Each structure stands twice: as C-alpha cells, then as structure tokens.
Amino acid sequence: MSKNxxxxxxxxxxxxxxIKDAEKKKxxxxxxxxxxxxxxxxxxxxxxxxxxxxxxxxxVDGHSMDNTLHHEDKVxxxxxxxxxxxxxxxIIHVDAYEEVPLVKRVIATAGQTVDIDFDAHTVTVDGVxxxxxxxxxxxxxxxxFKGPVTVPEGCIFVMGDNRxxxxxxxxxxxxxxxxxxxxxxxxxxxMPGKDDYGVRDWNRIGSVYRTTP
Numbered sequence: 001m002s003k004n005x006x007x008x009x010x011x012x013x014x015x016x017x018x019i020k021d022a023e024k025k026k027x028x029x030x031x032x033x034x035x036x037x038x039x040x041x042x043x044x045x046x047x048x049x050x051x052x053x054x055x056x057x058x059x060v061d062g063h064s065m066d067n068t069l070h071h072e073d074k075v076x077x078x079x080x081x082x083x084x085x086x087x088x089x090x091i092i093h094v095d096a097y098e099e100v101p102l103v104k105r106v107i108a109t110a111g112q113t114v115d116i117d118f119d120a121h122t123v124t125v126d127g128v129x130x131x132x133x134x135x136x137x138x139x140x141x142x143x144x145f146k147g148p149v150t151v152p153e154g155c156i157f158v159m160g161d162n163r164x165x166x167x168x169x170x171x172x173x174x175x176x177x178x179x180x181x182x183x184x185x186x187x188x189x190x191m192p193g194k195d196d197y198g199v200r201d202w203n204r205i206g207s208v209y210r211t212t213p
Contacts, residue, residue: 057190058091058101064160064167065089065103066136068208069186072193075103075208079184084109084156086125089186089208092158096173101183104158104168105134108151115148116170123159139163145170154179 060073068089069075077091084090088106108114108125115124121138123130141164151157155176160166168174192204 056184058103058186060103060193061100063165064162065105066162066165068105068134068161069103069189070193070195070204073189073204074191074193075186076188076190077184077186079182082182082185084179084182084185087209090156090158091183091186092177093181093183094174094177102167102174103186104160104166104177106156107159107169108157110151110153110155112157113148113150114157114169116142116145118142134161136162137164141170143167143170144172152176156182 056077057074058077060069060071060075063071084106086106086109089103090106091101091103093101107123107130112125113127116122116139117124118140121140123132123139139159149157155178157169158174158177159168159170169176186208188206189204189208192200192202194200
C-alpha cells in the first residue's frame with residue numbers, strides 16, 4: 001500500500017470520527033434542551049395546579065397596608081386548611097365594600113380583648129402591649145373605636161399596617177370580621193407594584209412576613 005493510500009485512509013478515519021463527535025454533541029445538546037423544556041413545563045404545571053387547588057393571585061388596591069404591601073402589588077393568597085392567627089395578613093370581604101376585597105392584618109382573634117391608646121399610640125391585646133415593627137406610623141386615628149372591646153366568637157379584629165390611612169375594625173363600616181368572610185391568608189409578593197416613579201422594587205418579591213414577629 002502506497003503512502004498516499006495510507007494518508008487517505010487516516011484522513012477518512014479522522015473525518016468519520018469528527019462526524020461522530022459532531023453528531024454526539026448535537027444529541028447531547030438536544031437532550032439538554034429537552035431536559036430544560038421538561039423542567040419549565042413541570043414548573044408551569046406545578047404553578048397552575050397551585051393556583052387552581054391551593055390559592056390564587058390577587059392585586060392590592062390602595063395604601064392601607066404600606067409599607068408591607070404597596071398599591072398594585074400582586075400577592076399569592078391561600079385558604080387551604082386556614083385558621084386566622086395574630087399577625088396574619090388576610091384578604092377579607094366586607095358588606096360595606098360590596099365586591100371589593102380588603103387586605104388587613106389580624107390583630108386579635110375570638111375571645112381576645114383589644115384596647116388602643118390613641119394618646120400613647122399603642123395597641124394592647126389581653127393587656128399585653130403589641131410589638132409592631134411592620135406599621136408605617138403610630139396609630140392616631142380612632143375612627144369609631146371605643147375600647148376596650150372583646151372579639152366575638154367566630155370573628156377577628158383587623159387593622160391596616162398604615163394605621164392612619166386604613167378603614168378597618170376601628171370603623172363601624174368594617175367592625176369585627178366574621179371568619180367566614182376571610183378569603184385567605186396572604187403569603188407572598190409575586191409581583192411588586194410600581195412606585196411614584198414607575199419603578200418596581202424586585203427585592204420585595206417573597207414572603208410578606210419578613211419584618212413580623
């Protein structure tokens with residue numbers, strides 16, 4: 001066999017190997033793409049199932065929960081096996097506001113006694129002063145509140161975190177909220193609303209309880 005023939009055979013073998021390597025790389029790439037697509041589809045399906053069977057998205061309208069929640073925030077709410085507890089942020093239905101749901105924080109539950117000192121700007125439940133790092137400013141607006149008051153069975157007492165710009169259980173329009181009118185507990189901010197400059201603070205995505213006890 002001549003030298004040229006040996007060279008041609010070697011070149012052919014190298015070419016065949018290059019083709020095999022290229023095909024192998026393409027196969028690996030296709031498998032990686034398919035794996036990525038499966039992950040995305042699985043995530044979307046899980047999210048859809050969560051929204052259908054576990055909870056749903058709801059938008060915040062107004063500033064009564066500043067600075068915890070902002071106007072036009074999109075939050076994730078769930079009512080699965082839920083029983084209201086102190087500190088929970090809840091979505092409620094109140095007859096006076098017809099079909100517009102309200103978002104407030106649970107301050108007291110059935111059997112507890114709430115009192116508010118509007119001169120000292122303090123809230124007590126069963127005689128214990130609440131530590132409330134989440135409020136925007138100290139409470140000064142009594143609305144219709146005359147305390148102390150004891151929360152009836154099957155009800156909760158709610159207030160907004162922006163105490164002086166919130167219509168809540170201090171108001172006769174809201175009063176004690178029947179737990180059957182609690183639509184669910186807010187868990188997460190999934191889309192922050194825009195500020196006065198039209199900017200979204202993406203760092204706010206996540207749990208709404210990062211500053212609560």
